[in-house]
Amino acid sequence: MLxxxxxxxxxxxxxxxxxxxxxxxxxxxxxxxxxxxxxIAAEMEYSKGTIYQHFRNKEEIILALANEALEARIELFxxxxxxxxxxxxxxxxxxxxxxxxxxxxxxxxxxxxxxxxSSIWEKTSDERQQFMRSCExxxxxxxxxxxxxxxxxxxxxxxxxxxPEDLVFGLxxxxxxxxxxxxxxxxxxxxxxxxxxxxxxxxxxxxxDGYGWRPFSHEADYPALMDRVRxxxxxxx
Amino acid sequence: MLxxxxxxxxxxxxxxxxxxxxxxxxxxxxxxxxxxxxxIAAEMEYSKGTIYQHFRNKEEIILALANEALEARIELFxxxxxxxxxxxxxxxxxxxxxxxxxxxxxxxxxxxxxxxxSSIWEKTSDERQQFMRSCExxxxxxxxxxxxxxxxxxxxxxxxxxxPEDLVFGLxxxxxxxxxxxxxxxxxxxxxxxxxxxxxxxxxxxxxDGYGWRPFSHEADYPALMDRVRxxxxxxx
DNA sequence: GTCACAAAATGACAAGTTGTCAAAAATGGG
DNA sequence: CCCATTTTTGACAACTTGTCATTTTGTGAC
Numbered sequence: 001m002l003x004x005x006x007x008x009x010x011x012x013x014x015x016x017x018x019x020x021x022x023x024x025x026x027x028x029x030x031x032x033x034x035x036x037x038x039x040i041a042a043e044m045e046y047s048k049g050t051i052y053q054h055f056r057n058k059e060e061i062i063l064a065l066a067n068e069a070l071e072a073r074i075e076l077f078x079x080x081x082x083x084x085x086x087x088x089x090x091x092x093x094x095x096x097x098x099x100x101x102x103x104x105x106x107x108x109x110x111x112x113x114x115x116x117x118s119s120i121w122e123k124t125s126d127e128r129q130q131f132m133r134s135c136e137x138x139x140x141x142x143x144x145x146x147x148x149x150x151x152x153x154x155x156x157x158x159x160x161x162x163x164p165e166d167l168v169f170g171l172x173x174x175x176x177x178x179x180x181x182x183x184x185x186x187x188x189x190x191x192x193x194x195x196x197x198x199x200x201x202x203x204x205x206x207x208x209d210g211y212g213w214r215p216f217s218h219e220a221d222y223p224a225l226m227d228r229v230r231x232x233x234x235x236x237x
Numbered sequence: 238m239l240x241x242x243x244x245x246x247x248x249x250x251x252x253x254x255x256x257x258x259x260x261x262x263x264x265x266x267x268x269x270x271x272x273x274x275x276x277i278a279a280e281m282e283y284s285k286g287t288i289y290q291h292f293r294n295k296e297e298i299i300l301a302l303a304n305e306a307l308e309a310r311i312e313l314f315x316x317x318x319x320x321x322x323x324x325x326x327x328x329x330x331x332x333x334x335x336x337x338x339x340x341x342x343x344x345x346x347x348x349x350x351x352x353x354x355s356s357i358w359e360k361t362s363d364e365r366q367q368f369m370r371s372c373e374x375x376x377x378x379x380x381x382x383x384x385x386x387x388x389x390x391x392x393x394x395x396x397x398x399x400x401p402e403d404l405v406f407g408l409x410x411x412x413x414x415x416x417x418x419x420x421x422x423x424x425x426x427x428x429x430x431x432x433x434x435x436x437x438x439x440x441x442x443x444x445x446d447g448y449g450w451r452p453f454s455h456e457a458d459y460p461a462l463m464d465r466v467r468x469x470x471x472x473x474x
Numbered sequence: 475g476t477c478a479c480a481a482a483a484t485g486a487c488a489a490g491t492t493g494t495c496a497a498a499a500a501t502g503g504g
Numbered sequence: 505c506c507c508a509t510t511t512t513t514g515a516c517a518a519c520t521t522g523t524c525a526t527t528t529t530g531t532g533a534c
Contacts, residue, residue, distance in 0.1 A: 116417065165429030170444075191402060478532095479531090494516080503508095
């Protein structure tokens with residue numbers, strides 16, 4: 001009896017994973033409109049009704065994909081935050097984690113873009129919304145924690161009227177904006193941006209330099225550190 | 238004959254403007270899915286076929302809205318670029334223009350987000366795509382022009398392996414990312430970001446400081462300058 | 475084996491979308 | 505007034521998503 005229950009449960013989870021896998025593919029292939037419940041059902045060789053027993057609607061599938069990725073991102077960020085070095089090195093490690101995340105979950109930015117598109121968010125369940133918000137907060141906490149450590153250690157002093165979260169907002173928007181532009185602009189080279197990932201690294205560094213976060217980027221080789229973090233922390237699993 | 242032609246032409250343009258106006262409203266109200274050709278037709282008291290004579294499809298309407306706004310943005314940026322001051326002041330004036338743009342075209346970021354969503358872009362006409370790309374390039378040129386002036390005047394020296402466009406990419410993504418997040422995150426206050434617009438101003442300034450662009454933000458009152466630019470340059474029309 | 479009952483899967487449907495196109499209506503020159 | 509040309513129309517086809525009565529499947533008791 002126990003075994004049958006778990007077998008069913010296992011089948012259910014497998015099916016759910018398969019749905020998400022198919023959805024990921026469709027989304028990558030042709031965006032929000034390309035994700036079709038009919039086609040998922042057809043490719044799964046199940047009826048539509050069964051798919052709807054897993055996800056109340058299309059938007060739930062998309063949010064589930066986002067949740068999956070965000071959970072993994074927190075994992076990466078937490079690992080990065082424990083890097084044994086000064087605060088400026090630790091914030092660089094977070095940058096490395098962000099790069100790693102983009103490589104492991106290349107579909108995520110497309111998903112987040114869809115979720116942030118009004119009228120999608122509204123259709124999703126409270127639980128998944130809650131989960132997404134909590135992931136966002138958790139991310140914020142991890143990073144602003146490093147900022148606070150830097151303040152405590154005297155590596156950084158906050159400018160007038162600015163909170164640590166304002167700095168995090170800067171890193172966040174710089175990253176988010178850069179990756180969205182990279183993902184959706186097929187001709188960055190033509191406008192003179194040859195290596196956007198390297199440019200992002202530098203822009204982040206210079207922003208932190210501007211805040212006065214020591215040691216400055218000319219005093220250490222942060223790109224090398226980021227490569228090292230990615231090799232040593234994120235190479236396996 | 239000439240008069241009848243122009244009258245017709247005038248009516249056509251008025252109708253087109255009305256379509257775009259309605260579309261703007263629907264888009265702001267409820268996003269891409271909320272924009273319905275049927276509803277536009279109904280509210281215009283024209284049949285659907287007539288609407289389709291103006292725009293080949295839904296996506297064309299969205300791109301038309303983007304084009305409208307981008308044209309206006311170039312206007313604003315060009316005005317800002319002529320500000321009579323040092324290069325650092327001129328790049329701040331561009332920041333002021335960007336703020337002004339967001340206030341005048343609050344729907345634009347939602348539109349750009351939709352356009353950047355894959356499978357939307359593909360459905361639009363080459364002409365409008367071309368126009369959008371040329372606007373983007375033009376913007377890039379205006380700003381990288383100021384960067385080059387700064388290099389020529391010795392206000393700034395480019396770091397190793399970086400082109401002026403990489404700096405512009407930084408400002409671009411910082412702005413774009415910040416405004417997208419602001420527009421779609423209804424609870425920034427809860428995560429500790431009280432005044433995101435002020436934070437964006439500072440983050441931009443600090444990034445430019447990090448690049449070593451003189452005079453530094455602690456040597457001048459750039460926020461005050463931006464307020465002044467907005468008052469003196471963008472108050473009328 | 476078979477019966478009864480619960481659980482799960484089904485697909486026809488309703489209600490919506492976009493985009494088309496033959497037919498109807500308006501227009502304007504002769 | 506008439507007729508060629510342009511413009512407008514809305515019924516359609518072809519697609520969505522999401523529902524739910526009906527059918528199928530699974531389980532345990534006898």
